[in-house]
Amino acid sequence: MNKGARISIVLVSAAVAVGLILFGIFGYLRTYPPTVVFTPSPTQPHTVDVTLQVDPDVGPGHAHPAWPGWFAKNAQGKWVQTTLYQVPERTYVHVTVYEYDSGGPLRNPIWGKVTGTVGNDVVLNGKTVSLLDAAQGFGVGHTIVAPALGLSVPVWGLSGTEKTFCQTGPCTLSNAHNVETFTFYTGNHPHNYRWQCFIPCGAGYLNGNGGPMATTGYMAGFWKVVA
Numbered sequence: 001m002n003k004g005a006r007i008s009i010v011l012v013s014a015a016v017a018v019g020l021i022l023f024g025i026f027g028y029l030r031t032y033p034p035t036v037v038f039t040p041s042p043t044q045p046h047t048v049d050v051t052l053q054v055d056p057d058v059g060p061g062h063a064h065p066a067w068p069g070w071f072a073k074n075a076q077g078k079w080v081q082t083t084l085y086q087v088p089e090r091t092y093v094h095v096t097v098y099e100y101d102s103g104g105p106l107r108n109p110i111w112g113k114v115t116g117t118v119g120n121d122v123v124l125n126g127k128t129v130s131l132l133d134a135a136q137g138f139g140v141g142h143t144i145v146a147p148a149l150g151l152s153v154p155v156w157g158l159s160g161t162e163k164t165f166c167q168t169g170p171c172t173l174s175n176a177h178n179v180e181t182f183t184f185y186t187g188n189h190p191h192n193y194r195w196q197c198f199i200p201c202g203a204g205y206l207n208g209n210g211g212p213m214a215t216t217g218y219m220a221g222f223w224k225v226v227a
């Protein structure tokens with residue numbers, strides 16, 4: 001093979017490699033979940049309301065319809081399937097979670113303790129509680145844990161045999177659900193704070209920790225605290 005042929009093989013291979021890398025990067029960017037931005041109303045500075053739901057199946061139209069995952073209500077009142085939430089610094093975030101998924105006992109009971117919220121408690125179906133004992137009732141379905149914010153909130157689950165159990169997201173209030181509310185303070189260090197569910201809810205994956213548990217937009221995400 002002459003020198004020119006060898007050079008052209010190297011150049012073509014390099015071009016293919018670069019092409020594949022770019023294809024991979026843009027494919028990743030195309031599928032990365034959107035961020036829902038929460039802004040305070042002029043009459044209530046330093047306060048935002050965040051409404052979330054967590055569903056047994058996110059439903060059709062999403063990359064993984066049969067995975068459990070989270071939705072957030074955007075400013076237009078539309079449910080967006082994502083775990084990326086932007087909130088201002090120095091702000092009280094009032095979170096309402098509609099829980100539509102089944103629950104169960106915890107692998108570690110410590111995950112039933114509420115920390116990092118105002119009062120270190122949550123209001124579950126109208127009752128203030130600081131510990132969810134997952135050995136009772138239908139147990140915990142999912143958690144919202146952001147270690148760097150000190151935030152750990154277990155979310156109470158349902159019985160999977162409820163008559164109106166939601167089959168496919170986004171679920172509606174006519175489906176069986178629990179309502180859990182809590183408030184946390186974002187602090188004064190703008191940062192993308194990682195959060196995730198600590199319940200291994202990736203059914204069908206090794207130890208329940210793959211699939212949705214390892215995927216941003218399903219059971220892992222960020223509280224994007226901005227200045």
Ligand SMILES: [Cu+2]
Binds near residue numbers: 143197199200201219
């Ligand atoms: Cu989960």
